[in-house]
Amino acid sequence: MKFSTRFIDIVVSIRxxxxxxxxxxxxxxxxxxxxxxxxxxxxxxxxxxxxxxxxKAQIPAPAPAPAxxxxxxxxxxxxxxxxxxxxxxxxxxxKAPEGWLRQKPANRMRKAQFKLPHAENDTFDxxxxxxxxxxxxxxxxxxxxxxxxxxxxPLITTRKVAGxxxxxxxxxxxxxxxxxxxxxxxAGQARPDYRVLAAVVQAPGGQVFFKSFGPxxxxxxxxxxxxxxxxxxxxAQE
Numbered sequence: 001m002k003f004s005t006r007f008i009d010i011v012v013s014i015r016x017x018x019x020x021x022x023x024x025x026x027x028x029x030x031x032x033x034x035x036x037x038x039x040x041x042x043x044x045x046x047x048x049x050x051x052x053x054x055x056k057a058q059i060p061a062p063a064p065a066p067a068x069x070x071x072x073x074x075x076x077x078x079x080x081x082x083x084x085x086x087x088x089x090x091x092x093x094x095k096a097p098e099g100w101l102r103q104k105p106a107n108r109m110r111k112a113q114f115k116l117p118h119a120e121n122d123t124f125d126x127x128x129x130x131x132x133x134x135x136x137x138x139x140x141x142x143x144x145x146x147x148x149x150x151x152x153x154p155l156i157t158t159r160k161v162a163g164x165x166x167x168x169x170x171x172x173x174x175x176x177x178x179x180x181x182x183x184x185x186x187a188g189q190a191r192p193d194y195r196v197l198a199a200v201v202q203a204p205g206g207q208v209f210f211k212s213f214g215p216x217x218x219x220x221x222x223x224x225x226x227x228x229x230x231x232x233x234x235x236a237q238e
Contacts, residue, residue, distance in 0.1 A: 087112055088236045089130055090205030092164075095232035097225035100128070107182075111208075119217040124191070126214025126222060133207035137200045140209065141169055144196055147181075147188075149174040162234045167200040175213060195219040197226055204235050 086095045089111040096102065101115040109131050116126030133140065145151040152173040159166050172195050176188025197219055198211040212219065212226065 086232070090132060090203045090208050091236050092201060092203035092205065092208055093232075093234050093236040094130075094210070094229055097222070097228055099225065100222075105129070116212065116214055116218060116222050118215065119221045122215040122218045124215055124218075126212055126218045128210060128212035128226075131209050131211070133200065133209050137167060137169075137207070140200075144169070144171060144198070144211075147176055147196070148194075149176055149190055161201075161230060164204075164233060164235070165202040166230060166233065168230070169196070169198045169200065171196040172216065191215070197223070199226075199230050201233060203233075 086093050088094075096112075096114055099117065101117065103113045103115055105111065105113045110129045111132070112130040114128045116128060118125045135143075141154055141156075145154065148171065150173060152171045155170040157168045159168070172193075174190050174192045175194030175196070177191045177194075178186050178188050180186050193216045194213060195216045196211065196213045198209060201208045201210065210229070212222075
């Protein structure tokens with residue numbers, strides 16, 4: 001019995017001394033292993049950081065992240081319009097004048113949108129939008145009149161361009177500007193001495209409005225350019 005008890009004590013002592021050593025080996029080998037799955041390649045940043053200096057030049061640097069889109073609600077990005085460059089909407093081709101800045105349409109109704117840089121002594125730029133007509137010309141002219149503090153009498157002239165009927169509408173007065181024109185809860189900001197200048201075109205695909213507005217001096221600056229755009233109207237080639 002004394003021999004058996006002594007043997008058991010020796011075995012227990014040996015096991016107790018081996019456990020810390022085994023745990024130490026587990027920790028060491030765990031630290032040496034890569035936490036990334038074995039089939040996954042190192043990232044370019046990791047490869048460049050661990051490579052020999054002579055090899056770093058051969059490892060491509062990571063591509064830059066794409067630029068973030070402008071925050072919603074800001075002014076649409078603008079880009080110069082190439083002289084003579086045309087755009088097509090509802091079967092109608094038109095050429096935007098040099099000096100106008102093309103913008104991303106602020107909503108889905110707008111088929112095209114341009115900024116008209118302001119005249120020297122004006123604060124605000126002009127704007128032109130191209131939209132399909134809803135409700136006919138008379139109803140929309142009445143709506144445009146209501147966008148002024150006191151509804152002005154419109155000056156309307158008609159002509160034919162490339163066989164298409166075109167009406168030019170002009171209104172002057174104190175414009176009640178709204179950043180969100182379709183928002184009934186937004187109070188308009190009174191901007192005196194403003195002008196609305198619009199062309200209503202009976203295009204092959206239906207009636208189209210080219211409506212611009214801005215300070216009177218700015219609109220007078222671009223009056224000839226607006227007329228040149230109207231003169232460029234033509235049915236688009238299929």
